[in-house]
Amino acid sequence: MRFTLALKNILKSKGRSLTTLLLSMFTTILFISYVALMDGSHHQIIKSSVEIYTGYAHVNLKGYRDESSYENLIEDAHSIDIILGDDASIKEYAPRFETYALLAGDEKSVGSMIVGIVPSAEKTLSKLPNSLIKGEYLNDNDTNAIYIGSELAERLKVDIGSQVAMVGSSIDYSIAADLFIVKGIFKTGLFDFDAQSAFVNKPYLDTVMMSENKATYFTLNFHDNDRIDQATAMLQNKLPSEYEAVNWKTLLTALVQAMLVDSLFGYISISIFFIVIFFVIMIFSYVNIYTRAREIGLLRALGLTSKDIFGMLFVEVLLLATLSMVVGTIIGASIAYHYELHPIVISGIAETYKEYGVVSDEIPMNFDLFTIAWNALTIFMLNLAAIIYPVAKINKLTAMEAMRYV
Amino acid sequence: MKYLISLLFITFSLHANEAQSIIKKLEKNLRGDYMYATMKMIVTSKRGKRTVKIESWSKGNKKSFIKILYPKKDRGITFLKIDNQMWQYIPKIERTIKIPPSMMLQSWMGSDFTNDDIVKESSLVEDYRAKLLSKKGNSATLELIPNEDAAVVWGKIIITVDLKNAVPVKETYYDDMMKKVRVMTFSKVEQHGSHRVPMVMELKPLDANKKKNSTKIIFEKINYDAKIDPSYFTKHALKRYSR
Numbered sequence: 001m002r003f004t005l006a007l008k009n010i011l012k013s014k015g016r017s018l019t020t021l022l023l024s025m026f027t028t029i030l031f032i033s034y035v036a037l038m039d040g041s042h043h044q045i046i047k048s049s050v051e052i053y054t055g056y057a058h059v060n061l062k063g064y065r066d067e068s069s070y071e072n073l074i075e076d077a078h079s080i081d082i083i084l085g086d087d088a089s090i091k092e093y094a095p096r097f098e099t100y101a102l103l104a105g106d107e108k109s110v111g112s113m114i115v116g117i118v119p120s121a122e123k124t125l126s127k128l129p130n131s132l133i134k135g136e137y138l139n140d141n142d143t144n145a146i147y148i149g150s151e152l153a154e155r156l157k158v159d160i161g162s163q164v165a166m167v168g169s170s171i172d173y174s175i176a177a178d179l180f181i182v183k184g185i186f187k188t189g190l191f192d193f194d195a196q197s198a199f200v201n202k203p204y205l206d207t208v209m210m211s212e213n214k215a216t217y218f219t220l221n222f223h224d225n226d227r228i229d230q231a232t233a234m235l236q237n238k239l240p241s242e243y244e245a246v247n248w249k250t251l252l253t254a255l256v257q258a259m260l261v262d263s264l265f266g267y268i269s270i271s272i273f274f275i276v277i278f279f280v281i282m283i284f285s286y287v288n289i290y291t292r293a294r295e296i297g298l299l300r301a302l303g304l305t306s307k308d309i310f311g312m313l314f315v316e317v318l319l320l321a322t323l324s325m326v327v328g329t330i331i332g333a334s335i336a337y338h339y340e341l342h343p344i345v346i347s348g349i350a351e352t353y354k355e356y357g358v359v360s361d362e363i364p365m366n367f368d369l370f371t372i373a374w375n376a377l378t379i380f381m382l383n384l385a386a387i388i389y390p391v392a393k394i395n396k397l398t399a400m401e402a403m404r405y406v
Numbered sequence: 407m408k409y410l411i412s413l414l415f416i417t418f419s420l421h422a423n424e425a426q427s428i429i430k431k432l433e434k435n436l437r438g439d440y441m442y443a444t445m446k447m448i449v450t451s452k453r454g455k456r457t458v459k460i461e462s463w464s465k466g467n468k469k470s471f472i473k474i475l476y477p478k479k480d481r482g483i484t485f486l487k488i489d490n491q492m493w494q495y496i497p498k499i500e501r502t503i504k505i506p507p508s509m510m511l512q513s514w515m516g517s518d519f520t521n522d523d524i525v526k527e528s529s530l531v532e533d534y535r536a537k538l539l540s541k542k543g544n545s546a547t548l549e550l551i552p553n554e555d556a557a558v559v560w561g562k563i564i565i566t567v568d569l570k571n572a573v574p575v576k577e578t579y580y581d582d583m584m585k586k587v588r589v590m591t592f593s594k595v596e597q598h599g600s601h602r603v604p605m606v607m608e609l610k611p612l613d614a615n616k617k618k619n620s621t622k623i624i625f626e627k628i629n630y631d632a633k634i635d636p637s638y639f640t641k642h643a644l645k646r647y648s649r
Binding site for chain 2: 063066067069070071100102104108109110111165167169171172173174175177178179
């Protein structure tokens with residue numbers, strides 16, 4: 001009987017029902033889209049940081065991440081190469097030799113990170129080759145060629161073909177020095193990285209640094225990077241005990257935590273919006289219920305208890321909230337799905353926010369069914385909670401009071 | 407009560423004055439107008455032991471010129487320090503390079519000393535307030551707290567002084583969080599002209615990752631009386647005296 005009465009009431013007051021329906025539906029769409037956009041932009045920042053240079057996982061000597069010095073080098077890179085080559089879960093990998101040295105142009109000298117890389121392997125492991133803006137990327141036979149960040153080139157006042165002197169420390173701590181010719185200039189958009197990094201073909205840098213068969217770490221990609229925690233744990237079991245396999249969640253801890261804090265502030269902002277929405281729905285329900293005070297009084301006079309009245313009104317809201325949740329979720333999820341595949345493009349946003357790691361003008365949404373489900377359920381629960389007070393209030397009136405209510 | 411407070415104040419002032427005079431005496435003894443020295447630096451780390459032979463010329467604490475004599479690979483590398491700036495010349499690439507401020511905290515020649523240690527010209531008398539912690543016979547322990555306007559990186563230094571020879575015995579360095587970061591010990595005191603000099607200095611970092619590290623400097627020759635040609639303290643000297 002409650003269901004029939006509720007349904008009749010919904011159909012009888014089409015305007016009122018439609019307004020409630022639309023209000024809840026738009027709130028659901030807005031919430032799903034907001035969270036999808038927030039998560040999407042965070043994923044984009046992390047993905048950029050991982051794919052530009054860091055890579056999905058590293059293998060290094062235990063202690064290297066605390067003290068990135070020559071004391072914690074991989075002394076036999078060949079043995080690690082064999083282990084990684086035999087692991088079917090690894091798609092590609094390459095050793096790197098990272099060190100800090102002084103680079104000097106004709107006028108200025110700047111302390112920067114110099115990395116020995118395997119140029120051909122980095123084509124699939126990082127976005128270094130794709131970030132080329134001038135000159136050429138390195139190849140595996142290069143000797144005195146250096147590939148430097150755009151900001152670093154500007155600080156050193158050098159261009160393609162310029163000579164750059166490098167003075168660092170070889171692994172026996174004697175002075176390592178050489179002259180390089182700038183072969184290519186890259187720009188990833190990560191400001192600090194472009195201002196402090198330079199790359200050299202590893203076999204050649206090894207002759208300067210005396211680091212043959214040594215590496216600071218191996219960078220690698222798994223076939224299934226979505227299940228990276230399991231893949232990293234399995235790789236760890238295959239490595240000798242003095243080595244560790246760590247994935248991007250550990251390598252980029254600071255960034256991951258910054259994104260979590262940003263999400264937290266995002267949820268705090270949206271919760272203020274929820275409080276407003278909650279009161280809007282509640283006031284709307286309050287007005288709705290009180291405009292029906294006479295009708296409710298009549299139903300009470302006909303013998304319906306306050307429990308029946310609560311049940312009837314609750315079923316009404318339940319029906320409307322369910323319908324709005326279903327429609328709102330379908331539309332919200334479709335928006336999230338569409339913009340995940342075809343990200344929103346805001347021209348110039350990467351340039352403006354480059355210090356924050358924004359390297360693309362594209363802002364994708366994140367389509368995640370679990371997130372969408374909890375977003376939709378939150379709005380649904382808010383809808384139900386919003387009628388408790390108005391119904392409780394009207395149920396306090398007697399049948400006569402309700403019928404006389406103006 | 408007033409008498410007690412005055413007595414305490416006078417005692418404290420006397421201690422502060424005494425501490426300051428010990429430090430002054432120490433600096434006067436260790437510093438000459440000119441100094442020529444040859445030394446051996448032994449750097450020990452997890453990667454092994456390495457010896458570097460060095461020749462140095464200095465004028466006060468503002469100017470110094472350093473030349474690497476050994477190992478062969480580094481022979482002829484020269485460093486020039488004028489005030490708080492530093493240049494180096496590398497014969498292999500025939501380039502003189504100024505060391506930028508961002509590299510000042512990097513290790514110097516793979517040792518536990520930083521470029522900043524080589525460059526800095528801080529004076530224990532001018533940059534620190536000394537307080538006498540204890541005094542027993544010929545040994546005194548002082549606490550040095552940097553003055554507010556001093557450009558120094560340490561939170562404090564605890565120094566044990568051999569009062570008879572006016573030389574330090576041990577210096578413990580604390581960072582600005584008052585955590586012990588390194589200890590320098592001095593030994594084998596010898597008389598050179600009017601100066602008493604500890605001929606061996608050993609620096610040990612206290613970082614957990616550097617338990618096996620140490621840098622020992624053994625002076626082989628020291629001459630405070632030789633007048634040094636001013637041409638050593640010019641940028642041209644880097645290449646000229648590299649050979």
